[in-house]
Amino acid sequence: MKNQIISLLVLICVPLLLHAEDGHNLWLRGKSTASVNVVCSKHSATIDIAEQELHQEWQGKANATVVLTIKPNKFIKGDGYMLSDDGVQANTDLGILYGVFALLRHQQTGNPIRDVIISNPSYERRILDHWDNLDGTIERGYAGRSIFWHDGKDSLAVTEKDKKLWQAYARANASIGINGAVLDNVNASPLILTTAYLNRVKAIAAVLRPYGIRTYLSVNFASPIVIGGLKTADPLNPEVQKWWKDKAREIYGLIPDFGGFLVKANSEGQPGPQNYGRTHADGANVMADALRPFGGIVMWRAFVYSANDKDRAKQAYSEFMPLDGKFRDNVIIQVKNGPIDFQPREPFSPLFGAMKQTSVMSELEITQEYLGQAIHLVFLAPMWKEFLKSDTYQEGKGSTVARCTDGTIFSQKYTAIAGVSNIGSDTNWCGHPFAQANWYAFGRLAWNDQLSSDQIADEWLKLTFMPTASEDKTKSTVLPIVWDIKFLKPVKQMMLESREAAVNYMMPLGLHCLFAPENHYGPGPWWAPKYVRKDWTAPYYHQADTAGIGFDRTENGSDAVSQYHEPLRSLFNDVNTCPEIYLLWFHHLPWTYKLKSGRTLWDALCYHYQEGLDQVREFQKTWDRVQPYVDSERFYVVQSKLRQQCENAQVWKDACLLYFQQFSRMPIPYDIERPV
Ligand code: GCU
CATH class of the missing domain: 3.20.20.80 (Glycosidases)
Incomplete structure (x- = not known):
């Protein structure tokens, strides 16, 4: 109860106190821990910013000298850059700025530059x-x-x-x-x-x-x-x-x-x-x-x-x-x-x-x-x-x-x-x-x-x-190794799993467009008023009926598969080779269809929805455990949002399964709820 009150207060007060322009530096929180000398023969608005960033955020050796060199190099493309321990080289002023940000990022993430690094943009x-x-x-x-x-x-x-x-x-x-x-x-x-x-x-x-x-x-x-x-x-x-x-x-x-x-x-x-x-x-x-x-x-x-x-x-x-x-x-x-x-x-x-x-x-x-x-x-x-x-x-x-x-x-x-x-x-x-x-x-x-x-x-x-020296003293006394194990590892794992979790509790196995209309937030697989264009209704996409579920885009259906190059066209077309993640995107299948796991399609759907919900429950536990390593503002905001996400995941699961069950006419497997 106490936690809930605190989290409510944080949610109400913080937005009133803080605005994007004052205080929230996103991922740019580094504060210099030592002074640095910057040498550059050129001046421009962009180079000046690069120099200022170095002075403001430097966390390398005290009194080190960083040389910024604008000189063509055949390995550097466009606004790319070359980094070494003591300098940045680029073809352009902007390349220098990007290089400086990269250098600082290396310092702030504890990843020193051991060799020369060349980095060129993938997209111009x-x-x-x-x-x-x-x-x-x-x-x-x-x-x-x-x-x-x-x-x-x-x-x-x-x-x-x-x-x-x-x-x-x-x-x-x-x-x-x-x-x-x-x-x-x-x-x-x-x-x-x-x-x-x-x-x-x-x-x-x-x-x-x-x-x-x-x-x-x-x-x-x-x-x-x-x-x-x-x-x-x-x-x-x-x-x-x-x-x-x-x-x-x-x-x-x-x-x-x-x-x-x-x-x-x-x-x-x-x-x-x-x-x-x-x-x-x-x-x-x-x-x-x-x-x-x-x-x-x-x-x-x-x-x-x-x-x-x-x-x-x-x-x-x-x-x-x-x-x-x-x-x-x-x-x-x-x-x-x-x-x-x-x-x-x-x-x-x-x-x-x-x-x-x-x-x-x-x-x-x-x-x-x-x-x-x-x-x-x-x-x-x-x-x-x-x-x-x-x-x-x-x-x-x-x-x-x-x-x-x-x-x-x-x-x-x-x-x-x-x-x-x-x-x-x-x-x-x-x-x-x-x-x-x-x-x-x-x-x-x-x-x-x-x-x-x-x-x-x-x-x-x-x-x-990551705690920095200039921030909360108690947090910054955490040993980096402890922070890595107790915070970084579990939270990263949560992030990396989070998209698959959302797919699981919203629309697994290739289902799509099951949203409630207009705001695209909650579930609405039933949503199909007569006055609305068919392609804006949910049943247009899931095609569920007592015979099965899924959009038939095979050669026998809409033939969307033919827009893909071989071997994808055949791969998607054949239910036996179609990746399971896209199954109901390309195929309309009976509820009793057996998946590779041996489960029926209906059972698999139930397990996916449940898995998504379980994953969010795990995220909540993960987050609760990292409380000692996060400032209370962000801790309570994220905790409260995860709580809502979990409630929503439950609603997604219940709404979709109850809706589809009228067609499948099959029971929800008794063992999908893991013991808590
Ligand atoms: C989606 C979105 C619209 C947007 C449109 C677009 O349909 O819901 O708000 O205008 O994409 O990308 O043009």
């Missing part, structure tokens, strides 16, 4: 997509309001508070290598391209620039009509073409390093080229031509589906494959990791590797729209690794999604990766202390897609939780 553009609306709300945002936009009078005035916050944001991003930010929602307001808003973008860009972060904007395809006063937005209309060219010139006049546009067109009611009988390529190219003289790019989204198709999972591929090779070289098709929509688990979208003459980039969702939002503890690196490592077989074995998009297999003019941001102006930036790890993981993987989830979790936990 590493971008956060903010789904921030111009009134300050955030679509699928669970961490408060936008850090870029406000509503009300004077909403466009740039204050010192704004700038401080943007700077803290830029610093955090630069520390993990993120170099781009799309500042507004993909469901874009045409107003963003008016001069008043562009002036605010200019101010944001000025703060982000020294940290190497370019600004991008989501734009509305109908902008030439809505703010340009034209009668059409037809991309083949010369006036429309001129409008985009003039707009591009205006933007670059204000923001010379502007990155480009992100476009959601002919998707979920947004206008697009198809309104005029034109293709996605026509639409993307008109913008690409306008941006080209200034070096800008267009990220054109492949998130399209219509109400009429029999299988939503097939639509992006069907619509975009015929356009392969028809896009300008400064267009990148931005594809969500899975064919549907950021579900807890999906196979990779078949567009990866298939579009061979068009640049393609992945879109990941950092904000946990379908993974418990800012309440559930779900570490997403394992999900993204599973995706990036998926073999598409498009250019033979080993054609992983990562290699198909990072320039290894296809020579794309630009390589990029985007993550839908989970950042808001709330306490601790992301709503849940552990949601910060997902921001961190996205940046680290975008920089180096070979890093393991374990390495990322390890780094993040050390940077975020």
